[in-house]
Amino acid sequence: MKAKPFSFQLGDNDTGGPLISPSSIAIFTSIIGLFIGARLWRLTASCLWFDELFSVHGARHEWSRLLHFVAADIIHPPLFYILLKLWITVTGESLFWLRLFPVLTSIAVIVPFFLLCRELRLASTEIKLSLLLMAVNGYLIKYAQEVRMYSLLLFFSVCSLWLFAKFVNATRARNRLLALSAINLMLVYTHYYGWLVIAAEAAFLVLWYRDKLPDFLIAAAVLLLCFSPWVYAVTLAAEQGKGLAQNIGWVGRPRLADVVQFFALLNAPFYFRQSSNQFVYPRWGLLAGFLIFGLPLLALSWQLVRQRYRQGEQNLSAPKCLILFSVLPLALALVASWVLPHSIWGTRHLIIVAVPYLLLAAIALDRLRPEWPRITVFLLLGCWLFLAGTGMLLRRGDTYIWCAWDQLSRQMIHHHHSPAELTKVYAFEELVAYHLWFALEESPRGEFKVGLIKGVPGLREDPAYFLPRTFSDIAVQDLSALNDKNCWIAFRDTDFHEQRPPFKTLKDRGYEVQKVLQVEAAGQRAFVVELEHQ
Numbered sequence: 382m383k384a385k386p387f388s389f390q391l392g393d394n395d396t397g398g399p400l401i402s403p404s405s406i407a408i409f410t411s412i413i414g415l416f417i418g419a420r421l422w423r424l425t426a427s428c429l430w431f432d433e434l435f436s437v438h439g440a441r442h443e444w445s446r447l448l449h450f451v452a453a454d455i456i457h458p459p460l461f462y463i464l465l466k467l468w469i470t471v472t473g474e475s476l477f478w479l480r481l482f483p484v485l486t487s488i489a490v491i492v493p494f495f496l497l498c499r500e501l502r503l504a505s506t507e508i509k510l511s512l513l514l515m516a517v518n519g520y521l522i523k524y525a526q527e528v529r530m531y532s533l534l535l536f537f538s539v540c541s542l543w544l545f546a547k548f549v550n551a552t553r554a555r556n557r558l559l560a561l562s563a564i565n566l567m568l569v570y571t572h573y574y575g576w577l578v579i580a581a582e583a584a585f586l587v588l589w590y591r592d593k594l595p596d597f598l599i600a601a602a603v604l605l606l607c608f609s610p611w612v613y614a615v616t617l618a619a620e621q622g623k624g625l626a627q628n629i630g631w632v633g634r635p636r637l638a639d640v641v642q643f644f645a646l647l648n649a650p651f652y653f654r655q656s657s658n659q660f661v662y663p664r665w666g667l668l669a670g671f672l673i674f675g676l677p678l679l680a681l682s683w684q685l686v687r688q689r690y691r692q693g694e695q696n697l698s699a700p701k702c703l704i705l706f707s708v709l710p711l712a713l714a715l716v717a718s719w720v721l722p723h724s725i726w727g728t729r730h731l732i733i734v735a736v737p738y739l740l741l742a743a744i745a746l747d748r749l750r751p752e753w754p755r756i757t758v759f760l761l762l763g764c765w766l767f768l769a770g771t772g773m774l775l776r777r778g779d780t781y782i783w784c785a786w787d788q789l790s791r792q793m794i795h796h797h798h799s800p801a802e803l804t805k806v807y808a809f810e811e812l813v814a815y816h817l818w819f820a821l822e823e824s825p826r827g828e829f830k831v832g833l834i835k836g837v838p839g840l841r842e843d844p845a846y847f848l849p850r851t852f853s854d855i856a857v858q859d860l861s862a863l864n865d866k867n868c869w870i871a872f873r874d875t876d877f878h879e880q881r882p883p884f885k886t887l888k889d890r891g892y893e894v895q896k897v898l899q900v901e902a903a904g905q906r907a908f909v910v911e912l913e914h915q
Contacts, residue, residue: 685698805866
């Protein structure tokens, strides 16, 4: 098939004024300032949570053990942990420096974002608006502040889309393909969902540019070959323990409500859910998102359908490309979650579609006609941004339950009067045990040893959290092995009741309370209780 000129080069919309002008530079500078400020706002207001602890724990390993530790986790490739280890080596492990790593990665997305917009020949207004939507997006802000791989996944996915557009636009495409393949290698070594981006790129070539498909498929085969050593390492690790069932066996099959929830998150400015006792998204925000984004997107889709039938052929355009990269990875994740033995659905993984979707939303808003609905939608959007931004500024910081264990650990150290003796601290949930272990690991005198007691009647734990594989610093035992003269126990409840487990169970075994320390957080209370066997 003979190559046809790529219509992105022709430009779909050349309105909105010049990109480089004093006013445009001032607007872009303001939006970038908002982008950075929103990600630095309250950056250290909350402590590290379970998944972030795992990130730091993995990065603390010696180089010879790091890859083995990450492979045992099965569900994440190693690149993020390698980069985090390098970052920690230079900056240390303070909360600010740890969180700054994903923040800087998320800010770096601005560069490939602009380059992608240039390849798509988007208008200045569309670029400004899409950058503004990215700057205020609560979903993106949340994962920009987590010490996890999601902001890195976002960065490499946008880099991949930019280089893919250059590959399609180039006359000598093989030179561009080499750079694209290098980025795609880093993308899949950051997260397995990176393969969905590559699948969408292949689908794009099948639909619109088949003459470049053979070269792309050869590059993809080489990419798979380069990824095979990691597949082998993970396969060996999965043979131990419960395999993927332990990691994602608890994840439900996605339904329509989950898809709606995901797009509601992509639409909501400034708001994000940090704890399970908070709303996933504001209920009224679902209606606002439909009015402000849903209706313009439907109008744009209808325009594309009418153009196809009017012109008698399917011409390529930036909106069609962005629809593909917004919808296809999501659809593949949905299908895979129903076909595979375990669901792989996760809204955080779908960050790969955030930039294409917000670019598409900006185009739909800017091209909405006639003028009066366009002005109305922009006014509604401005009001929503103002109210949500004000709410973010006024919102009080919550004390989350996982932060209570760090506070209680410091109190335990303060109240501990026998530093020469090694004292056991028992938890009944893997989530609690891991947080306690991390908090007490570097206690000044090293006088505490965390253990985990399983099988206490009346106690349940969240299956989404489990101790890392190949990790033996926390001894796991059943209740019958508890024979300490003195120990501490850690658990969470709405209140302290001596007639409820776990305390009642231990009281029946002859233990009496010596000291109770507690912290109230997010509608729950975290307790550490000193016990003595009578």
